[in-house]
Amino acid sequence: MSVLQYITSQRGKKLLVYNNYIHRQDRRDENKIIWRCNGNQKCSGRVHVSENDIVLKYVDHSHLSDVAKIQAKKTVEGMKTLAKENSLTTRAILGEGSSQVIIQ
Numbered sequence: 001m002s003v004l005q006y007i008t009s010q011r012g013k014k015l016l017v018y019n020n021y022i023h024r025q026d027r028r029d030e031n032k033i034i035w036r037c038n039g040n041q042k043c044s045g046r047v048h049v050s051e052n053d054i055v056l057k058y059v060d061h062s063h064l065s066d067v068a069k070i071q072a073k074k075t076v077e078g079m080k081t082l083a084k085e086n087s088l089t090t091r092a093i094l095g096e097g098s099s100q101v102i103i104q
Contacts, residue, residue: 004053007073015073018047018055020065022073037061039069 005017009024016023016035023035026046037045045061079097082088088096 004049004055007070007077016047016049017070019058020067020070021045021061022070023047032056039063039066 002019007015007017007022009015014025015038016025018035022038023045024038025033026036027034031050033049033051035047035049037043040061040063043062044059046057046059047055048057050056075097079093082096083093086093
C-alpha cells in the first residue's frame, strides 16, 4: 500500500502524491476529499481520502505514472523552502537541491 504524500503546486495549492501519480483536489465534503488526476485531463484516476488521511477508494489511471516529474517537483519545492529559510546564494541553493536528486 502506498503512503499519502503532499507537495505544493507552483500556484501554492496542495497536491496529493499517491501510487506515483499527482492528484489535485476536486471536491470536498464533511467526510472526505476527492482528489483527481493532475497529469491528464481525460484520466478518470481518483483517490477518495478521509479527513484523517485514510484512503477510502482508489480509481485506476488511464496512463502511466511519471516518477521523474514527481521527483522534480519535490526537488524544486525543497529548493524554494531552502531559499525562504536561508540567506544562501543561488549557486548554493541549486547545489544543495541537485545533490538531493536520486538518479535511477
